[in-house]
Amino acid sequence: MGKMPHLSWFFQAWILIAIHTDFTLADRSTYIVHMDKSAMPKAFAIHHDWYLATINSLKVAGTNSDTLKSMPRLLYTYDNAIHGFSAVLSFEELLNLQNSPGFVTAYPDKIVKLHTTHTPEFLSLNTISGVWPASDYGKDVIIGMMDSGVWPESKSFNDDGMTEVPIKWKGICQAGGDFNSSMCNRKLIGARSYQSGALAANLNGERYRDSPRDANGHGTHTSSTAAGNYVEGVSFFGYAEGTARGIAPRARVAMYSVSGSVGAGSDLLAGMDQAIEDGVDVISVSMGAGRIPLYENPIAIAGFAAMEKGVFVSTLAGNDGPYPMSVENGVPWLLTVGASTIDRQNSAILTLGNGMSTFGWSEFPVNALLENVPVIYNETLLACDSAELLSAEATGKIVICSDYSGYLASQIHETVLYSNVAGAIFISNSTKYMEVKDLPCPAMVITPVQSPGLINYVTSTTNPTVTMKFQLEVLGSKPAPAVSCYSSRGPSSSYPSIMKPDLIAPGSKVLAAWIPISPSAFLGSNVVLSSSYTLKSGTSMACPHASGVAALLKGANPDWSPAAIRSAMMTTASHIGNDYSPIQDNGKSLRYATPLDMGSGQIDPNKALDPGxxxxxDSQDYVNHLCFMNFTKKQILTITRSSKYDCSTAADxxxxxxxxxxxxxxxxxxxxxxxxxxxxxxxxxxxxxxxxxxxxxxxxxxxxxxxxxxxxxxxxxxxxxxxxxxxxxxxxxxxxxxxxxxxxxxxxxxxxxxx
CATH class of the missing domain: 2.60.40.2310 (Immunoglobulin-like)
Structure with missing residues (x-):
């Protein structure tokens, strides 16, 4: 991996700057400045100090005050994508900058507009060319979701623009409880519930009795990710604002409610069995049965039957990464999907009392502004592991916390919540915050690379203050994608002779539909917030992305077998990120990811349309390999359900x-x-x-x-x-x-x- 950029406390190379009009000063603009690094004077040890000195030298004579509005302002320094920096400058300061040693060129920064379910854009899906128009956006392809159920009132399941239900569909809309058959339509064409196994096993998962209604939100989120209809003006409390839609927005959804937070394999088998009968084209299973032999795995067994009928089955890899041999669903005839990050960064901006500012990660669900609040840096408070100590030393102040001890990795906000501090700035290198955590308190996360400037300011200033503004975003952060830290890694312990996972797809902080009865976010320790759309992370979120792509490919190539669709996805997947370097691994200190982490790479729908x-x-080929791997006749029969297969031809x-x-x-x-x-x-x-x-x-x-x-x-x-x-x-x-x-x-x- 290349050398990490030195960015002082300002920012990281994985952010592509987005300028917000709130912070553009009157008669000033933001410029990207390229510098000749070889021209750096020997008096400077690092290029950041050189850039900062260059900016400080630009103060125009005759300014009437030493305020933020009358000074040039350095935003970020870069050392990978370019050599240079970005700064807020007046036109006169820009002219003076051109006379500075080492100056190469400068140009105005661009405003980046955001989208909600941004993953279609991130995967290069567009209305002009590629698999969306080629498949008519997945029109008439039916995706069977094996999940917790569906919330039919969600706008993602409206049937605006949908044609009549395909004649091939044989399913039903099962009534039960507060779910009636009229709740299905031309988008949500079917819904069934399977609970007998869970009831017999006394499993305590969130379920509506005898109803396909979603009680925990998981199924609503995954199904809208795969094939949700267009919904304008949605967001997660101001983050990711825009138009939501699934990967295959014109595909049909059939929900098979087979679990709550936990479920029974028997219910799953029943759901998949019925889905095959009902005429689905794709089955999406954001569930795992653990690392068990194929002949005991209900997903593997039902998946073989689906494959025989030409039904494509997409499954998750599991959330037990970054540990090796942790992948689930390592089944040769199924697609196994790991999770990746996307290039959208939910952020807050931190401005010091001296005018310097930086972005950090945050998802505090309030459009808040903490302005000129006292900030405290105390080495005895850095662990932030005592609410009593924080209250005694930092009431009404913003406290700086560090997770060098690893404590905050699992307790990011507990002590802050139960103290009397005004907010917190967490210093952490952990990608887990940005991938799986939330922030129910006024807080943000910056990296150790960003922290020296903050700490220097606080420790050298009398009565230091900071301002924190929330609900900001940066689009185009780099590197992306990266393998998500939690995504399970190969090889499969149950079937190690086939590389798994097969590929990765967006899984971290995916925005999709949610249910009103399940919390979307928290404010403080006792305020529960609800939202119709929420951000979730996991390989459960990655799987429906691949399911949606499979639906698009099936729509464009109806005669392709499940193996052909999987092959097209795998052989065209990208192993290069948006910074033009190999995809990195968030679970392994940003080292380059291996095929056991990411499979073939990040799914690329448009390239998969034309794989060459x-x-x-086919099914016999899989049996031949089971024979090659010395599975017994009984074990093979358990999987295939038929004695028509034999081991006369064992083969790779x-x-x-x-x-x-x-x-x-x-x-x-x-x-x-x-x-x-x-x-x-x-x-x-x-x-x-x-x-x-x-x-x-x-x-x-x-x-x-x-x-x-x-x-x-x-x-x-x-x-x-x-x-x-x-x-x-x-x-x-x-x-x-x-x-x-x-x-x-x-x-x-x-x-x-x-x-």
């Missing part, structure tokens, strides 16, 4: 990734046999491009694939030799690059040795 080549497979699976798993044997060579199908141009050829895992040698035969017609199949062999490998894990990739064309078919390679 696909790795296809035609999967779009390569997992060379050496399980404590004397073998040093792993061989793969793969077949690709041409879904691109009639006549084309592809040349192999290898990134060989460190310590291994790889042979691909042949190294060129030639096609003379569409849907033609061509096979190749891959041999991985680990005789020289001295590590337990190593990573690479195999890419088929179209000769004279635009298709790039990328597959990750993982070499994994058990000891």
């Amino acid at each position: 080549l696909i790795y296809d497979a 699976l035609n999967y779009p990734s390569f997992m060379a798993f050496f399980n404590n044997t004397s073998l040093t060579v792993h061989k793969f046999h793969r077949t690709v199908t041409n879904v691109g141009q009639k006549s084309s050829s592809y040349k192999v491009n290898l990134k060989v895992p460190r310590g291994t040698s790889i042979t691909v035969m042949p190294d060129t694939l030639s096609f003379t017609r569409r849907y033609q199949k061509v096979s190749f062999n891959v041999s991985v030799d680990i005789k020289q490998m001295n590590t337990l894990k190593s990573y690479g990739s195999l890419v088929w690059k179209e000769v004279g064309g635009n298709h790039t078919v990328r597959s990750p390679i993982v070499v994994y040795r058990m000891v």
Whole structure:
């Protein structure tokens, strides 16, 4: 990973600045300034100090006061994307700046407009080209949601603009409790409830008795993420304001309520069984059965039946990251989705009494302004682990807290809530705050890189004050995506011979529909806030993104098999972030993510529409691999439900990734046999491009694939030799690059040795 930028206390390289008109001074503008770093005078130890001195030298003679409005103001310094800084300057100061040593160029900053469910834009979905118009936005594709239920009154399930329900639909809208059949429509075309297993097991999950109504919000959130209709003017208490819509906004939703906060596998099996019968095209399962064998996993078993019928099944990877071998649903015939971050940063702005300012993370759900409030920095208070001590020392003040001890990682606001402080500034490197935490008190989080300027100001100033303004946002933060810290990692302990997760999709701070009876946020220790839309994080949120993409691909390519759709998603996924460097891992100190963290990479819907080549497979192919993995006849029968399958042809699976798993044997060579199908141009050829895992040698035969017609199949062999490998894990990739064309078919390679 490249060197982290030095940004003093101002900001981080992962933020692409968004200028808010509240902070643009009269007759001043914000400029991005490029500097020649090699021209930095030797008197300065770091470039930030040089930039700050440059700005301070620009004070125009004749100003009538030393106030914020009459001074140039440094906002951020940069050292990766550019060498330079951004600053609020008058035109005369800009002219003077051009005479400064090392000046290269300057230009005005741009205002960035925000969207709500921003993930469609982040995934490059648009109305002009790509998979949205090609699929007519998922029109008539039916997504069966296995979840906690649905809140039919949500505007995300209105049927404005929807055509009549497809004739193929065989489902019903089940009445029960306060849910009646008239609550379904042309968007929410079906709803059923399955609770018998949970009742028999005495499971205490939030459920409406015998009703598909959502009691905890999870199902409403996931289903609106996958296929919610357009809803204007929504937000999470002012954050993420805009128009909400799902990934496949013209697809249909059928809800199968199979759990509360917990559920029974039997109920899930019943729901999936019925969904197949009802005629769904895609099944979305934001649930996990734990790391259990395939032949005991209800999702795996029901998923095999769905796959046989041509139904695509998307599942979550689990939220047990960043620990290895924690992935759930590591099933060869299902898509397993990990979670990633997006480029929207919910923020507050912190302005010191000396006029310096910075952004930090916050989701305090009030459009508040704490203006010129006394701030205290006391080393005995830094842990913020005693409400009594905070009240005694910092009543009515803003307190600075640090989580160097790790305490705040799990107790970010408890002591602040129960003290008499006015607010808090948390200093933390943990990405968990931005990914999974909330802030029910006036507080914000800045990084240790940002903190020295704050601390220097507070400790060197008599009666220091700060101003904090909430409900601000920055769009375009970098790097994004990153693998979410909580996203479960591979390999799968239940099926390690196939690389899992398959890919990642947006899962952190996803805004989608919510239910009015479940809290959306908290204000203080005892005020519960409700909202029709809320921000949630988890691989539960990533899964419906992939489900929506699958619906779009199914709508554009009705004849594609589930394996073909999964292959298209995987081989076109991006392993590069918006900063043009490899995707980073929030769970591993921002090191570059490996395929065991992110699979093939971030899902790219538009590229998946035209993958060039696909790795296809049918039910017999999966059985052949079960035989290859020495599953017994009984175990296979448990999964397949049919004796028509046999083990006469044990074989490797035609999967779009390569997992060379050496399980404590004397073998040093792993061989793969793969077949690709041409879904691109009639006549084309592809040349192999290898990134060989460190310590291994790889042979691909042949190294060129030639096609003379569409849907033609061509096979190749891959041999991985680990005789020289001295590590337990190593990573690479195999890419088929179209000769004279635009298709790039990328597959990750993982070499994994058990000891």
